[in-house]
Amino acid sequence: MSKSIVIHETGGPEVLRWEESSPKKLQPEEARVKIHSAGVNYIDIYFREGLYPAELPMTPGLEGSGVVESIGDKVTQVKPGDRVAWASCRGSYGLTVNANAQSLVSVPDNISLEIAAASMLQGMTAHYLTYGVRETKPGDTALVHAAAGGTGLLLVQLLKKAGATVIGTCSTEDKAQKVKSAGADHVILYSSEDFVAKTKEYTNSKGVAVVYDSVGKDTFDKSLKVIQPRGLMALFGQSSGPVPPFDLQRLNQGGSLFVTRPSLFHYTSDRSSLEHRAKEVFSAIENGLSIAIGRTYPMEDAAEAHLALSSRKTSGKLLLIAPS
Numbered sequence: 001m002s003k004s005i006v007i008h009e010t011g012g013p014e015v016l017r018w019e020e021s022s023p024k025k026l027q028p029e030e031a032r033v034k035i036h037s038a039g040v041n042y043i044d045i046y047f048r049e050g051l052y053p054a055e056l057p058m059t060p061g062l063e064g065s066g067v068v069e070s071i072g073d074k075v076t077q078v079k080p081g082d083r084v085a086w087a088s089c090r091g092s093y094g095l096t097v098n099a100n101a102q103s104l105v106s107v108p109d110n111i112s113l114e115i116a117a118a119s120m121l122q123g124m125t126a127h128y129l130t131y132g133v134r135e136t137k138p139g140d141t142a143l144v145h146a147a148a149g150g151t152g153l154l155l156v157q158l159l160k161k162a163g164a165t166v167i168g169t170c171s172t173e174d175k176a177q178k179v180k181s182a183g184a185d186h187v188i189l190y191s192s193e194d195f196v197a198k199t200k201e202y203t204n205s206k207g208v209a210v211v212y213d214s215v216g217k218d219t220f221d222k223s224l225k226v227i228q229p230r231g232l233m234a235l236f237g238q239s240s241g242p243v244p245p246f247d248l249q250r251l252n253q254g255g256s257l258f259v260t261r262p263s264l265f266h267y268t269s270d271r272s273s274l275e276h277r278a279k280e281v282f283s284a285i286e287n288g289l290s291i292a293i294g295r296t297y298p299m300e301d302a303a304e305a306h307l308a309l310s311s312r313k314t315s316g317k318l319l320l321i322a323p324s
């Protein structure tokens with residue numbers, strides 16, 4: 001028998017239950033991985049709440065790291081004993097996972113399994129936002145909402161490395177210090193300050209070339225007002241709720257603006273793009289990218305981690321650690 005967090009019905013954090021489960025039969029293209037750490041991501045909350053549909057019962061979690069135990073007949077990418085990490089294997093909140101070997105990447109020897117689990121989903125997201133949805137160039141200006149979050153702190157660092165001037169928003173002074181330490185040029189406390197006025201002030205009324213908005217409902221509308229003509233809105237999340245339908249004519253009025261609603265899974269959908277982004281993130285870590293692990297929890301305390309994430313109390317990455 002194995003153990004995992006199981007959801008039998010969608011709902012609040014209390015639906016996450018630590019239960020015994022029998023491992024599923026390994027398919028020819030799968031590898032069974034003994035999990036070391038699982039990353040907690042906002043998308044796990046969307047699945048738990050039912051905002052994103054999934055067949056029940058299900059074990060949540062898409063991200064993690066561990067060691068390969070065994071492989072199916074057709075697996076060539078990894079072998080037993082390999083240290084691996086992933087960003088898209090459903091069922092990562094458990095002791096083991098049967099992962100499609102295509103979605104596993106090797107972890108370099110000098111990177112710990114904790115750091116690997118903490119950097120896959122949010123790190124590759126920060127990477128495709130910096131280089132994929134548009135190529136960041138020196139002189140660009142970017143506004144990053146929820147900049148003290150797991151994704152936000154990484155995005156600020158990568159944008160700075162690419163030469164952009166970065167304005168970050170967050171809700172508390174404590175978080176603002178972390179955003180500053182990540183390298184942001186300006187920080188706006190959007191819970192008490194008007195981020196439209198402040199962004200205009202910091203850009204001499206020009207606005208920014210791009211807004212990275214993971215907050216959604218509470219920030220989307222105002223964010224459109226701080227984008228330069230022909231600039232981009234990258235709406236990549238909805239931590240405050242989904243953005244309601246809006247009039248496309250507003251893109252014209254705002255200055256021929258562009259909007260994209262991207263997903264990491266479309267920027268790592270084939271093996272070569274996954275390997276490329278993972279390699280870039282690991283190499284950035286080796287060259288000083290700081291992975292801030294906000295807190296670790298025992299795997300069975302997934303509910304506590306979810307509650308902390310959705311109540312805006314966290315900064316950086318949350319990890320669930322499997323019992324050894």
Ligand SMILES: NC(=O)c1ccc[n+]([C@@H]2O[C@H](COP(=O)([O-])OP(=O)(O)OC[C@H]3O[C@@H](n4cnc5c(N)ncnc54)[C@H](OP(=O)(O)O)[C@@H]3O)[C@@H](O)[C@H]2O)c1
Pocket residue numbers: 040041042043121122125146147148149150151152169170171172175214215218236237238239240241262263264265309310311312313314315316
């Ligand atoms: N599309 C993609 O490829 C992709 C990939 C990764 C993540 N995401 C999305 O990016 C977002 C951030 O994910 P994350 O895992 O890095 O989480 P996170 O940013 O660490 O946590 C969410 C943060 O959002 C802010 N927030 C603002 N209003 C909120 C509200 N009403 N409720 C809760 N939080 C609120 C809070 O920061 P303040 O307290 O500073 O406001 C909170 O700490 C999520 O929406 C996630 O789905 C998308």
